[in-house]
Amino acid sequence: MAHGPSESFFSRWLFSTNHKDIGTLYLWFSFAMFLLGGAFAMVIRAELFQPGMQLIEPEFFNQMTTMHGLVMVFGAIMPAFVGLANWMIPMMIGAPDMALPRMNNLSFWILPFAFAILVATLFMEGGGPNFGWTFYAPLSTTYAPDTVNYFIFGVHIMGASSIMGSINIIATVINMRAPGMTYMKMPLFVWTWVITAFLLVAVMPVLAGAVTMMLMDINFGTSFFDAAGGGDPVLFQHVFWFFGHPEVYIIILPAFGVVSQIIPTFSRKPLFGYSSMVYATASIAFLSFIVWAHHMFTVGMPIAGELYFMYATMLIAVPTGVKVFNWVTTMYKGALTFETPMLFSIAFVILFTFGGFTGMMLSIAAADTQYHDTYFVVAHFHYVMVAGAVFSGTAAVYYWLPKWCGRMYDETMGKVQFWIAFIAFNITFMPQHFLGLAGMPRRYADYGLQFADWNMVSSVGAFMYGGAQLLFLFNVIRTIGWGKPIDDPKVWEGAEGLEWTLPTPAPFHTFSTPPVLK
Amino acid sequence: MSKRARALFLGLFSPMILCLVAGGAIAEEATWNSLNMPEGVTEVSQAAYDIHMIMIWICTVIGVAVFGFMFYVMFAHRKSKGVTPANFHENLTVEILWTIVPALILIVMAVPATTALLKVYDTENPDIDIKVTGYQWKWQYEYIGEGVKFMSELRTPQDEIYGRAPKGEHYLREVTEPLVIPTNKKVRFLITGNDVIHSWWVPDFAVKRDAIPGLFTAAWAKTDQAGIYVGECTELCGKGHAFMPIVVEVKEEAEYDQWLAAKKEEAVIYQSTIGKEWTDAELMAKGESVYAISCAGCHQAKGEGIPGVFPGLVDSSIVTGPVEDHIGILINGVAGSAMQSFADQLSEVDIAAVIHYKRNSWGNEMGDTVQPIDILNYKQTQ
Numbered sequence: 064m065a066h067g068p069s070e071s072f073f074s075r076w077l078f079s080t081n082h083k084d085i086g087t088l089y090l091w092f093s094f095a096m097f098l099l100g101g102a103f104a105m106v107i108r109a110e111l112f113q114p115g116m117q118l119i120e121p122e123f124f125n126q127m128t129t130m131h132g133l134v135m136v137f138g139a140i141m142p143a144f145v146g147l148a149n150w151m152i153p154m155m156i157g158a159p160d161m162a163l164p165r166m167n168n169l170s171f172w173i174l175p176f177a178f179a180i181l182v183a184t185l186f187m188e189g190g191g192p193n194f195g196w197t198f199y200a201p202l203s204t205t206y207a208p209d210t211v212n213y214f215i216f217g218v219h220i221m222g223a224s225s226i227m228g229s230i231n232i233i234a235t236v237i238n239m240r241a242p243g244m245t246y247m248k249m250p251l252f253v254w255t256w257v258i259t260a261f262l263l264v265a266v267m268p269v270l271a272g273a274v275t276m277m278l279m280d281i282n283f284g285t286s287f288f289d290a291a292g293g294g295d296p297v298l299f300q301h302v303f304w305f306f307g308h309p310e311v312y313i314i315i316l317p318a319f320g321v322v323s324q325i326i327p328t329f330s331r332k333p334l335f336g337y338s339s340m341v342y343a344t345a346s347i348a349f350l351s352f353i354v355w356a357h358h359m360f361t362v363g364m365p366i367a368g369e370l371y372f373m374y375a376t377m378l379i380a381v382p383t384g385v386k387v388f389n390w391v392t393t394m395y396k397g398a399l400t401f402e403t404p405m406l407f408s409i410a411f412v413i414l415f416t417f418g419g420f421t422g423m424m425l426s427i428a429a430a431d432t433q434y435h436d437t438y439f440v441v442a443h444f445h446y447v448m449v450a451g452a453v454f455s456g457t458a459a460v461y462y463w464l465p466k467w468c469g470r471m472y473d474e475t476m477g478k479v480q481f482w483i484a485f486i487a488f489n490i491t492f493m494p495q496h497f498l499g500l501a502g503m504p505r506r507y508a509d510y511g512l513q514f515a516d517w518n519m520v521s522s523v524g525a526f527m528y529g530g531a532q533l534l535f536l537f538n539v540i541r542t543i544g545w546g547k548p549i550d551d552p553k554v555w556e557g558a559e560g561l562e563w564t565l566p567t568p569a570p571f572h573t574f575s576t577p578p579v580l581k
Numbered sequence: 582m583s584k585r586a587r588a589l590f591l592g593l594f595s596p597m598i599l600c601l602v603a604g605g606a607i608a609e610e611a612t613w614n615s616l617n618m619p620e621g622v623t624e625v626s627q628a629a630y631d632i633h634m635i636m637i638w639i640c641t642v643i644g645v646a647v648f649g650f651m652f653y654v655m656f657a658h659r660k661s662k663g664v665t666p667a668n669f670h671e672n673l674t675v676e677i678l679w680t681i682v683p684a685l686i687l688i689v690m691a692v693p694a695t696t697a698l699l700k701v702y703d704t705e706n707p708d709i710d711i712k713v714t715g716y717q718w719k720w721q722y723e724y725i726g727e728g729v730k731f732m733s734e735l736r737t738p739q740d741e742i743y744g745r746a747p748k749g750e751h752y753l754r755e756v757t758e759p760l761v762i763p764t765n766k767k768v769r770f771l772i773t774g775n776d777v778i779h780s781w782w783v784p785d786f787a788v789k790r791d792a793i794p795g796l797f798t799a800a801w802a803k804t805d806q807a808g809i810y811v812g813e814c815t816e817l818c819g820k821g822h823a824f825m826p827i828v829v830e831v832k833e834e835a836e837y838d839q840w841l842a843a844k845k846e847e848a849v850i851y852q853s854t855i856g857k858e859w860t861d862a863e864l865m866a867k868g869e870s871v872y873a874i875s876c877a878g879c880h881q882a883k884g885e886g887i888p889g890v891f892p893g894l895v896d897s898s899i900v901t902g903p904v905e906d907h908i909g910i911l912i913n914g915v916a917g918s919a920m921q922s923f924a925d926q927l928s929e930v931d932i933a934a935v936i937h938y939k940r941n942s943w944g945n946e947m948g949d950t951v952q953p954i955d956i957l958n959y960k961q962t963q
Contacts, residue, residue: 114752115744121820122890188889195817201794202777202819206717206919208890290795296778297793330658331666339676361780361815362791363798366702373694377687384683385676391651392675396667398660409655413648420640427690429625429697430633432789433618436780436815501615502784504815507823509742511753513615557666 089146132196157241243580255320330397418446439499469568470546490524715779718821868938
C-alpha cells in the first residue's frame with residue numbers, strides 16, 4: 064500500500080478522495096438527515112395525536128410536511144444508497160477506487176451546504192417551504208413565501224450532487240471492472256445501481272428545469288405555470304412527475320440490490336434467477352418513464368390519456384412480481400438463518416409486497432378517484448419508502464458494517480431493534496390505510512372527530528418507530544468503538560463475492576492490483 | 582424565529598407527555614369501525630367501491646399464496662433443523678409462468694377497471710350545471726343560468742379548533758351554507774380554482790376533481806337518496822387546507838325547487854339594499870361578521886397580521902389612506918400575493934361593511950363611512 068489516510072482529521076475528511084471515506088461521510092450525513100427528517104415527522108404526528116390545533120400553527124405544520132418529505136427523500140434515503148455504492152461498488156467489481164475520486168469529494172461536500180440552505184429557511188421571515196415536497200405551482204410560485212428562492216437553489220445543488228455521483232458510478236462500472244468481471248457477472252447491487260445512475264442522469268435535469276421555470280415565474284415575469292399569462296399549472300405537474308416517478312424507483316432499485324445480496328447469503332444458496340432479476344430491474348426502470356401521470360388522475364386528463372396511464376402502471380406489477388418470486392424461491396430449500404440483516408430483508412419483501420398491492424389498487428383510475436391525496440396514499444408510499452428503502456438500508460449497514468470496521472455488532476440489540484421497528488412501523492402506517500379509505504385527506508393539520516382514534520394509534524406507533532432509530536444509532540456507535548473484533552474475511556458463512564475475499568476490516572486501499580476471476 | 586424554535590422544541594418533547602395522557606384522552610365516540618371505502622350513493626361511487634373490493638380480494642389471494650409459501654419456507658428450511666442447502670437456480674418454465682400468469686390477471690382486471698372509468702367520465706347531457714370555484718379557503722357555488730351564487734365556508738369556531746371550547750359533533754364538517762342539489766337529476770360540477778389548486782371531493786359521490794385556476798374539470802353525480810354528504814379539499818392549498826370542508830345537501834325534487842325559488846328571490850331583494858343608506862352601527866355589525874369569516878384567517882382576529890407573511894391592518898397605510906385605494910385593494914387584490922380579489926366573492930354590502938369595520942376598529946379611527954353604493958360606483962368606473 065502506498066499510503067494510508069491523512070493524519071489530520073480535517074484533511075482526511077474534507078479533502079478525501081478515498082471511496083471508503085467518502086462512503087462513510089455519505090452514510091453519516093444521511094443518518095443525520097434521517098434523524099432530522101424523523102424529528103419533523105414526530106412534530107407532525109404529535110400535532111395529529113388529537114383533533115384540534117394543540118402544538119403548532121397550520122402554517123408551520125405545512126412547513127413540517129414539506130421539509131419531512133424533502134429531507135427524507137433527498138437528504139436521507141438517496142445519500143444513504145450513494146454511500147453504500149461508494150463503499151461497495153469498487154470492492155464488488157475489483158476496482159481500486161471510484162473512477163473520478165475528486166468529483167466524488169465534490170459531489171459529497173456540496174450536499175451539506177444544500178441542506179444547510181434548505182433548513183435555514185425554517186428560521187427566516189416567512190418560514191420555510193410550505194407547499195409540500197411535490198411543490199405544485201402556483202402554491203409554490205405566486206403564493207409561496209420569499210424563501211422559495213433558497214429552496215430552488217438548494218434543489219439545484221442536490222441535483223448537481225446526484226448527477227455527479229451518478230456519472231461517477233457509471234464511469235466506474237463501465238471502466239474499472241476487474242478482468243473477467245463481465246456485466247452478467249456483476250453482483251445485483253452493482254447492476255441495480257448502474258440502472259439507478261442512468262435514471263438519475265436522465266431525470267435530475269428535468270427537476271432542475273422545473274425549479275428553474277419556477278424561478279423565472281417568481282422573479283422574472285414569465286408564465287410557465289400561470290394560466291392568466293398563457294401558461295398551465297398542470298404543465299408543472301407533468302414536468303415534476305416526469306422526474307418524480309423515476310425518482311421513486313431511484314430510491315427503491317438500490318434497495319432491491321441490497322436485498323438481492325443479503326437473501327442468498329443467509330439462505331446459503333445462490334440467487335434463483337440472476338438474469339431475470341437484471342432484466343426485471345431494467346424493465347422497471349424503463350416503465351418508470353412512461354407512467355408519470357398516474358399521480359395526476361384527478362387533474363381532468365382526457366379519458367384516452369387516463370386509460371393509457373392506468374394500463375401502463377398496471378404493467379409494473381409484472382417485473383416487480385418477478386423480483387418478489389425470485390427472492391422467495393431463493394429462500395426455498397436453502398438453509399436459513401435469521402441474523403439482523405436477514406430479518407430486515409425478509410420484512411422488506413413482505414412489507415414492500417404489501418405496498419405493491421396497494422400500488423396496484425392505486426393504479427385503477429376509477430378507484431384512485433377515491434384514494435387520491437388521502438392517507439391511503441401516505442400509507443402506500445411509506446410501505447415502499449420506509450419498509451422498502453429504509454429497512455433495506457438498515458439491513459445493508461448491519462450486513463457490511465463488520466466488513467467495514469472489523470468489529471461485530473451486538474446481534475441481540477439488532478434483533479430487538481428489528482422487532483420494535485417492524486411492529487411500530489405497522490402500528491404507524493397500517494391504520495393510515497383505514498384513515499384514507501374513511502376519507503381523511505393527506506397534509507391535513509387538523510381533522511374531524513371521526514378520524515381521532517386511528518390517528519392516535521398511528522402517532523403512538525410513530526414515536527415507537529422513532530425510538531427504534533436511536534437504538535440503531537447506539538448499536539452502530541458501540542460496534543465501531545467497542546464491538547468484538549473479527550478478522551474472518553467472509554464474516555458471514557454464506558457470503559459470496561469479491562468484497563468478501565478482502566481482509567476484515569477492509570484496508571484503506573483495496574484491489575490496487577486487480578483480482579483474477581475464474 | 583423564537584416562536585418557531587419553541588414549536589420545534591415542543592414538538593420534540595410533547596410525544597412523551599402526550600403518551601402519558603393518552604389513556605384519559607381516547608375520544609368519546611369510538612370510530613374504530615370505519616375501515617373501508619364508503620359505497621356511496623351514486624352509480625360512480627358504487628363502481629369505484631366494486632372495483633376496489635375486486636382488487637382487495639385479488640391482492641388477498643396472491644398475498645396469502647406468496648406469504649404462505651414464504652412462511653412455510655422460513656419454518657421448514659432453517660439451518661437449525663439441520664437441512665443442507667440445495668444449489669439449484671434458474672428454471673425457464675417457472676420464470677415464464679410467473680411472468681405470464683400475473684400479466685393474464687392484469688388483463689382480466691383491466692376490463693372492470695375500464696368500465697368503471699368510463700362511468701366517471703360520462704359527464705354529457707346533465708340536467709343541472711353547477712360551477713364550483715375553490716378559493717383560499719372556501720368554496721363558491723354558482724347555479725349556471727339561475728342567477729344564484731354563494732360562498733360556502735367553514736362554520737366551526739376558532740375556539741373549538743384551538744381547544745378553548747369543547748368540539749361540537751360536526752367539528753370541521755359544518756359550513757355556512759351547504760351546496761343543495763335535487764334527487765334523481767344528473768348534476769354536473771364544473772370545477773375551477775381562483776388562486777391555487779384545490780380539489781373538490783365528496784366521497785359518497787366518488788367525485789374528486791382538481792380545482793385548477795384557469796382551467797375547468799368536470800364531474801357528475803346523480804342519486805336517489807336525499808341526505809347530507811360531507812367532503813373535503815384534497816389538494817394542498819395553503820394553511821387553510823384542512824379548514825374548507827364541503828357539505829352537500831341532497832333534497833327531494835319538490836323541496837329543491839322551493840329552495841331554488843327562495844334563493845332567486847333573495848337575490849332580487851338584495852339588489853334593493855345596495856342603494857340604501859346604511860348606518861354606522863349596521864355597517865360595523867355586518868363588517869365584523871364578514872371580517873371574521875373572510876379576513877381573519879390571514880390578517881388575524883384583531884388585524885395584527887403575521888409578520889413577514891400577512892400584513893397587519895392596524896395603522897397600515899392602506900387602511901388609514903384614501904378610501905378609494907382601500908376599495909381598490911379588495912376589488913382587485915394584490916397581484917403576486919395571497920391577497921385575492923374579493924369582487925366575486927363578497928357582495929357590495931359585505932365589501933362596504935368590512936372596509937368600514939377595518940377603518941374604525943382596533944385603534945383605527947378614520948371616522949369616514951363606506952356605503953355599498955360606493956363599491957358599486959367603484960366597480961362601474963373600472
